[in-house]
Amino acid sequence: MEASANVKQDLLKAIPNLRAFAISLCGNPERADDLVQETLIRAWANLSSFTEGTNMVAWLYTILRNVFYSEYRKRSREVEDVEGRIAATQASPPPQEGHMNLRDFRQALDKLPDDQREALILVGGAGLSYEEAAEICGCALGTIKSRVNRARTRLAHTLAVQSAHEFGPEAEWQAILDRTGSSRASR
Structure with a gap:
């Protein structure tokens, strides 16, 4: 399906809100950017499943949420980075x-x-x-x-x-x- 200009604009307009939601979920701006990027890639690849005229933002939030929980399940089986934990304790509060x-x-x-x-x-x-x-x-x-x-x-x-x-x-x-x-x- 060839994406219409409106769909492309809606995708672009949703990026700041997607990023804010991603940061709220994971607490890490860099990881949030990766989540948003993966969300947009999946949305673009599955644009044919989106019904134009329906709620684009809700569709994108659902994709982002699913990506987050999929990655969360994968990461829960990984061994924690010891150096990362030590570095976090060295941060001084603002x-x-x-x-x-x-x-x-x-x-x-x-x-x-x-x-x-x-x-x-x-x-x-x-x-x-x-x-x-x-x-x-x-x-x-x-x-x-x-x-x-x-x-x-x-x-x-x-x-x-x-x-x-x-x-x-x-x-x-x-x-x-x-x-x-x-x-x-x-x-």
């Missing part, structure tokens, strides 16, 4: 507060069960609808909603979040104002 929060968030996200993390990334990170995420994961709509809710609840508990106002620069300014306001009130 000094900026935002980077620390992101690292904490990433660690908390990694602790989620795979199905909950995947659902949260698709709905919260990739901006897909619950219906699209359910289609990609091959489960019922209610199951995706439940997984997202459980994932959000677990993240909030793990990160000890009381409200959404605890994040971002506004939270830092609010903490400063609260301290200065409380010191004035005590005078």
